[in-house]
Amino acid sequence: MTKGEIKINTRAIVLDVLLAAEKEGRMTGLLIHDVLDQYAFLPARDRAFIKNLAEGTVERRITLDYIIDRYSKVEVSKMKSLIRCVLRMSVYQIVFMSSVPAAAVCNEAVKLVRKRHFNNLTGFVNGVLRKISSEKINLEEIEDLSVRFSMPEWIVKRFREEAGDERALEMLKSSVGTRPVYIRTNCARISPEELKVLLTDEGVSVEAVEGVSYAFRISGFERLYDLKSFNEGYFSVQDLSSMSVAELLKIEEGMKVLDLCAAPGGKSCHAAEILKGSGVVEARDISSGKLEKIEENISRLALQNLELKVSDASQVDETAIDSFDRVIADLPCSGLGVIGRKNDLKYRIREEDINTLAELQRRILRNAAKYLKKGGIMVYSTCTITKEECSEQAEFIEKELGLKKLEEKIFYQIPDGPDGFYAASFKKDL
Amino acid sequence: MAIREVRELGDEILTKRSKEVKEMTPRVKELIDDMIDTMYEANGVGLAAVQVGVLKRIVVMDVTGEDLVVMINPKIVETSGEQTGQEGCLSVPGKAGQVTRPNYAKVLYLDRDMKPAELEGTELLARCICHECDHLDGKMYVDLVEGDLVDVHYDEEEEEE
Numbered sequence: 001m002t003k004g005e006i007k008i009n010t011r012a013i014v015l016d017v018l019l020a021a022e023k024e025g026r027m028t029g030l031l032i033h034d035v036l037d038q039y040a041f042l043p044a045r046d047r048a049f050i051k052n053l054a055e056g057t058v059e060r061r062i063t064l065d066y067i068i069d070r071y072s073k074v075e076v077s078k079m080k081s082l083i084r085c086v087l088r089m090s091v092y093q094i095v096f097m098s099s100v101p102a103a104a105v106c107n108e109a110v111k112l113v114r115k116r117h118f119n120n121l122t123g124f125v126n127g128v129l130r131k132i133s134s135e136k137i138n139l140e141e142i143e144d145l146s147v148r149f150s151m152p153e154w155i156v157k158r159f160r161e162e163a164g165d166e167r168a169l170e171m172l173k174s175s176v177g178t179r180p181v182y183i184r185t186n187c188a189r190i191s192p193e194e195l196k197v198l199l200t201d202e203g204v205s206v207e208a209v210e211g212v213s214y215a216f217r218i219s220g221f222e223r224l225y226d227l228k229s230f231n232e233g234y235f236s237v238q239d240l241s242s243m244s245v246a247e248l249l250k251i252e253e254g255m256k257v258l259d260l261c262a263a264p265g266g267k268s269c270h271a272a273e274i275l276k277g278s279g280v281v282e283a284r285d286i287s288s289g290k291l292e293k294i295e296e297n298i299s300r301l302a303l304q305n306l307e308l309k310v311s312d313a314s315q316v317d318e319t320a321i322d323s324f325d326r327v328i329a330d331l332p333c334s335g336l337g338v339i340g341r342k343n344d345l346k347y348r349i350r351e352e353d354i355n356t357l358a359e360l361q362r363r364i365l366r367n368a369a370k371y372l373k374k375g376g377i378m379v380y381s382t383c384t385i386t387k388e389e390c391s392e393q394a395e396f397i398e399k400e401l402g403l404k405k406l407e408e409k410i411f412y413q414i415p416d417g418p419d420g421f422y423a424a425s426f427k428k429d430l
Numbered sequence: 431m432a433i434r435e436v437r438e439l440g441d442e443i444l445t446k447r448s449k450e451v452k453e454m455t456p457r458v459k460e461l462i463d464d465m466i467d468t469m470y471e472a473n474g475v476g477l478a479a480v481q482v483g484v485l486k487r488i489v490v491m492d493v494t495g496e497d498l499v500v501m502i503n504p505k506i507v508e509t510s511g512e513q514t515g516q517e518g519c520l521s522v523p524g525k526a527g528q529v530t531r532p533n534y535a536k537v538l539y540l541d542r543d544m545k546p547a548e549l550e551g552t553e554l555l556a557r558c559i560c561h562e563c564d565h566l567d568g569k570m571y572v573d574l575v576e577g578d579l580v581d582v583h584y585d586e587e588e589e590e591e
Contacts (some may be wrong), residue, residue, distance in 0.1 A: 001476040001561040001571075002518035002526070003493075003554070008582060016581075038580050041516060041528060 010046050011089070011108050012115075013039065014054045018085040021058070021344070028058045028344045044222060057092045059176055059343045062150040063139070064088045067095065071131045074124075083121055086112050087128060094133050102133035145169075149176055154351045155336065162385050167412050171385075174415040175340045182418070183235045184243055184266075185214040186301050188273045190234045192216070198229045215243060233301040238266045241337070241383070241411040241421030245328060246270040248379045248407055248425040253278040255325040258371055260284055260313040260364060265294030267328050272306045282324075284311040313364045320371045326378070329368040331361045333382035333389050337413055337420020358388040362396055369401040372428045378403065381423035385412060390422040403428050432464045433471050434482035439522045439570065448478070448485045448566045451502050454544050458486070462500055462542065465490045474520045476558040478565035481521050489539075489562040493554045501539035501549070506563055508536040509556075517557060518582060519571055526582045527575030535559045 017035055021028045032054050036047055057064065065076040068087050076084055090109040093100045106129045110122045142148040146156050149172040159168035185192045192214045199206045199218065204227065209215040216235075224230045224237065245267045251257065251274045259268040262283035272281045283306060285291050291308045298306050311317060313331075334354050339346045365380065372378050380397060382389050390410070397403050403426035413420040437443055451458060461484055469477040469490055479488040489501045511533030518526040535556040541547045551559050561571055572579065 001474060001491075001558050002520060003473075003475050038578055040577075 008039070008042065008046070009112075010042075010050050011053070012112060013050055014057070014089055015082075015085055015112055017050075017054045018057060018089060019081060022081050022085065027342075027348075028054065029342060053089060053092065053097070055343050056096055057089045060092060060096065060150045061088065061347070062152070063142075063147055064091050064095075064150075066142075066147045067091055067132060067137060068128065071135075072124075072128045080118070080121075082116055082118060083113065083125060086125060090125075090129050091132055094129070095137050095139075102129075106130055106133065145172055149173070150346075151175060151339075152346055155339075155346060155349075158336065158351075158386065162387060163412050170414045171412055171420065174413045174417075175346070177340075177415075179340045179419070180217050180416060181219065181237060182209065182240045182243075183216050183218055184238045184270060185216070185235050186233055186273050187214055188276050189302065195229065195234050198234065199227070202227055202229060209240060212240060212243060215240060231300065236266060236269060236297065236301065238270065239338075239421070240418040241409075241423075242266055242330075242381075242419075243270065244409050244411075244421070244423050245330060245379050245381050246274055248409065248423055249326045249328065249377055250425075251275060251326055255279045256323065257281045257326040257328065258284070258320065258324040259328040259330070260368055261286075261329070261331055262308075263290035263293050265297045267330055268294065268306060269297050269301055269303060271326070271328065272303045273301070275305055277304055279305060281306045282309060283307065284309045284313065286310070286312050313367065314360060316367050316370065322371070322373055324371050325373055325376050327368050327372050327376065328379055328381075329365060330379075330381045331364055333357055333361070333384040334386060335383055336385050337383040337411070337422075340413060341419065354386055354388050358393065361389060361393055362400075365393065365397060365401065369397070369403060369428065372403075374428060376428050377406070377425055378428070379423055379425045381421065383419060383421050385410075385420045385422070394424050394426075397424075397426050432460075432467060434464050434468050436468065436472065436477075436481055436520050437483050439519075439572065441521075443480060443483055443485065444521060444565070444570060445568045446480070446485055447568050448480050448487045451486050451488060451540075454542070458488070459542075461486070462488060462490065466498065466500075469520070472520050475554070476562045477520060478562045480565055480568075487566045489566070491555075491558050491562060493558050499549060500542050501537065501562075502541070502544065504537050504539035504559075504563055504566070506535055506537050506559065508534075509560070510534045511552075513553060513557065514576070515557070517561060517571055519561070521570070522572060522579070524582055525572075525579045527572065527579045528577055529557075529571055529574045530576065531557045531560050537563070 017031050020031055068076050086109050090105050093105045094102050106126055109129055110126050113122050113125050139148055146153045159171045185195050196206050204218050205220040207217040257271045262268045263285040268281050268283040283294050288310050334349050334357055335345055368378055398405055406425040406427055408424040411418050411421040465477050475493045476491040479486045487503045489504055492498045509532035513533040514530040516526045517529050534552050536550045537559050538548050
């Protein structure tokens with residue numbers, strides 16, 4: 001037998017995550033999630049280090065590559081994958097993790113390189129890292145916004161075009177670092193005041209949110225699943241911007257609500273909570289795998305009036321025509337509003353995808369309008385900020401589908417506030 | 431002193447039952463000495479004879495670095511309690527996994543002079559007694575692991591510093 005307490009090199013674990021992300025092209029978020037599950041037995045401090053280092057290295061990739069390229073003879077893009085990943089994660093520690101001494105970073109990097117049998121490159125890695133650690137790197141001095149905020153140039157350009165320079169800077173700031181966590185009280189089960197007391201008792205800090213009585217901003221907890229109030233179904237995590245969807249719907253008790261692309265189910269559950277057990281919410285999505293996520297939420301929140309159905313929203317369902325009082329069309333989009341929550345999304349999405357997505361959205365919207373009863377209300381929403389997927393779609397709904405726009409809410413992401421989001425409600429008069 | 435080759439998971443011998451030792455012979459003595467060297471050399475805390483390819487009921491253990499125990503024909507007669515924690519095995523290099531074991535074990539055995547002896551252990555020692563005695567019956571800890579086996583990156587150099 002070998003000893004129970006094992007010395008585990010957290011940096012080697014992060015390196016493996018980064019290498020797997022390069023090789024397999026899987027989403028880094030999922031890789032990190034898996035690795036934290038696998039190392040669930042590690043102390044919280046080590047787990048937090050793994051998470052912060054892996055997420056941060058991915059999030060700041062453009063910035064890190066720029067810094068490395070300034071001090072290295074070999075360009076980052078021409079390096080061996082292992083050397084590239086070791087340098088990126090090491091420079092991240094030097095520049096962004098002030099608690100780690102630079103000398104330790106260099107030593108650990110050299111050890112990793114040697115252990116992976118690149119002995120001839122230890123001198124190179126050591127040299128580049130020593131040079132970088134002896135410089136004071138001030139990010140604020142980097143004028144190129146794409147480099148400073150590690151954001152692909154076309155997205156920077158988009159932000160400026162859609163929201164103006166001033167707002168764009170806020171949007172860029174909010175794309176790096178941690179995002180606030182908002183929760184929605186399950187008002188069918190508990191009052192916001194009671195929930196606040198419960199959470200405070202569990203050691204969570206709870207802040208009220210202006211204008212939304214049932215929403216709070218929470219911090220100071222490690223894992224949601226450790227909180228009794230969460231497991232009891234007294235609240236859900238949902239961004240403030242997303243909560244506006246069920247608000248705009250103006251749901252009344254006893255209504256039939258359809259959510260076309262429901263997973264992971266936040267808006268469906270919100271609607272079901274507003275119905276307080278009356279009426280029904282039909283939550284649809286394209287695969288049973290996606291619906292599984294909603295199922296977890298249904299049982300946790302103890303919702304009786306939510307039904308699930310596997311259905312492809314881009315295909316017409318004749319049986320649903322003229323049969324719903326309310327329709328939620330929260331559709332697949334480029335996600336430019338939630339870049340701060342999904343660390344490698346910004347590198348994956350391409351500008352040419354936007355038109356394809358807009359076309360898919362129109363296809364689904366045509367169906368969505370059909371399912372609405374006369375006098376019914378539909379909310380169209382996306383977690384993005386492009387005109388093709390927001391204002392132009394609203395025009396399409398009015399002009400081509402003949403619905404009347406009631407209200408519109410546009411959120412631009414800000415560092416200490418909600419994500420970027422678009423939501424508009426429409427009424428079917430005919 | 432001789433280091434023997436440690437058999438690894440997948441080697442069929444690890445699934446076989448080891449046989450009782452009937453008498454002490456020079457060959458058995460040499461085997462025991464080699465097992466001790468092999469265990470220490472590999473930074474292990476326990477080793478069963480089958481792991482060096484000999485189907486005899488012999489175990490060597492040292493969980494503290496100062497308490498070497500040689501057990502011949504060991505038999506666990508009592509266990510109690512429960513502990514859940516990480517363990518690894520010299521026959522499954524570079525891996526570890528979470529295993530639930532008794533927190534106390536009492537074992538009867540013959541010592542190097544073939545005299546009856548007994549040993550009680552808790553925590554790591556109890557875990558090691560159970561792990562090694564399983565080897566003698568062809569059982570591996572990987573079948574008991576809760577969740578997945580994880581990769582262990584040993585930080586050998588850190589210890590030299």
